[in-house]
Amino acid sequence: MNCREVEELLGAYVLEALSEEESRAVATHLTTCPTCPNIESQLRAIVDVFPLTVPPLDPPPQVKERLLARIYTEEAARQPTRTLPMTSLASRSRRWRNALLAATLLVLFGLVGTLFAWNLVLNQRVAQLSAHAQPPVVYALRGLGANTAAHGQVLSYPSQHLMVLIIRDLPPLSGTQVYQGWLLHGQQTTSIGLFNVQQGIATLGVVGTVAGYDTAAVSLEAGPRATPSAPRGPVVALAKLTTT
């Protein structure tokens, strides 16, 4: 096929409306032509936006519930059966530690790739984190009282001076309410910031370490700003920052 013939078919090609034979011929031409791929990519960019032209419609919430139930069940079935002490995560499988490491690295890399407001110190620490890929120290974060369904992790990278708190299934916030993170040493509390909550997944990334602290906590505050000094609202989750 020559360029003229291909250009006449490119619209149908990106719509996937050609016969198999025509589609193969166009694809072959695109691999060697210096000009047609440009037109193809322009048309494809248009077609890629077609989904944004449809009327929006919310799926029923049970779709997500069924999906997550299936996935978490199947995933759990793959894991070795093991009973873990609540305060010690030293016996977690290597696979999960590597998974959490990879996740944290990618969370941070995803941010470095998209944000522009990071300070130099943090960028350097993230670079060190990626270069040496040291696994985090992981502490279980568990819901208290009526929030026993909530669970998550505190991921601490002591040599990189970074930590990430992730917790899911916290109750939805209302009004100006916020979830706030704290580190405790005995009765002494230090605020580490406000969680971002999306559909029950709360995340908080902090420059700092857990050294010198024995507990991490999440409290429900009136908001919209962080409560200074000590929680005023109920503590909804705790993590013991000890390993055996």
Place this chain on the structure above:
Amino acid sequence: MQDFGHRKGSPNHPPPPFPFSVEEISDEALLYALAVGVLWSLEVLYQRYGRLLYSIAYRMIPDHQIAEDLLQETFVSVWQHAGSYTSQSGSVRTWLFAIIRHRAIDQLRKQRARADFQAPSIDDLVSDERLAAPDTWDEAWKSIQGKQVRNALQMLSSEQRMVIELAYFQGWTQSEIAEGYRLPLGTVKARMRLGMMRLKRLLEQMGGR
């Protein structure tokens, strides 16, 4: 007591932290995390794209049960094949669109194979109701690109819009359109070619792609 970050605080005002939010995690990072077993990243992807994907599924097959099944199957597929995504597939969003669209087309082909199948009417295909109304837009729909493409589609002739609609949202090939609507194949090809080129010109004039 430890300071967090380089910003100092006073005893009554702890130093502000450097928080980041899950919103700022890229789609690619989420997929990579999912590929190594971080399941909550699938929840984030569902939150970002579940509504959009469900809307596409329902637009292609206006049956809530089928659309729900397609949505669930799509995210199960994402979970199972997260590691297969590469940038050659386009953006993650485009990759997700392709998964649910192809699944819907498979479903539509099964329906078309049935003896009692009736092709959608031309009036339905070119109805403006199929294009989202402005007051129902959310962030995705409010995107400049989406708005421009919507406007441009409305400016096509009904014949051109029809063949594009059938190809993209119903998965018909040019030959199938010609046969299904008893049109000369050359006419279908010309309408599709001219329609797509007109879309491209209109969007270039609007300042889009």
